[in-house]
Amino acid sequence: MRHITNALRKMKDQYDIDDRFIEIENSDDVTGVVPVLKFTIQSDPVSDVGVNGLQANDILKYTKCLFESLNDAFSCTENVHTLLKLEEAIMWQEKRTRDRERRHVEGHNLP
Numbered sequence: 001m002r003h004i005t006n007a008l009r010k011m012k013d014q015y016d017i018d019d020r021f022i023e024i025e026n027s028d029d030v031t032g033v034v035p036v037l038k039f040t041i042q043s044d045p046v047s048d049v050g051v052n053g054l055q056a057n058d059i060l061k062y063t064k065c066l067f068e069s070l071n072d073a074f075s076c077t078e079n080v081h082t083l084l085k086l087e088e089a090i091m092w093q094e095k096r097t098r099d100r101e102r103r104h105v106e107g108h109n110l111p
Helices: 003-014 056-073 077-102
Strands: 022-025 036-039
Touching: 003 022, 003 056, 036 056, 056 077
Parallel strands: none
Antiparallel strands: 022 036
C-alpha cells in the first residue's frame, strides 16, 4: 500500500472528514507509476452553497497523516518535528474556527 493511500485511511480513522472530495489515482504500489492525489476545495461559504469540497485545514490533516505513515516506515527526528508543526498548524486553524463561531461569522465571507 502506498503512503498516500495509507494516509487517507489514517485520516478517516482520526478525523470526521468527507473523503468524497479526495481522489487517488494509481494507488497500486507499482515502481515508476506516479500516484495522483486530487483534492476538491470548498468553493464558497457552506451557508451559501452547502458542502462541496474540503476546507484548507482538511488538507493539513491529510498531510499530517501522510507524514505519520512515512514516519511509521522511516522514523526520524525530522519527521517528528514536521508532525509537531503540522499538529500546531491544525490547532491554530481550529482556534480560528472557534473564534469565528463565537463571533457568528463562521461560514460567511466576513473578517
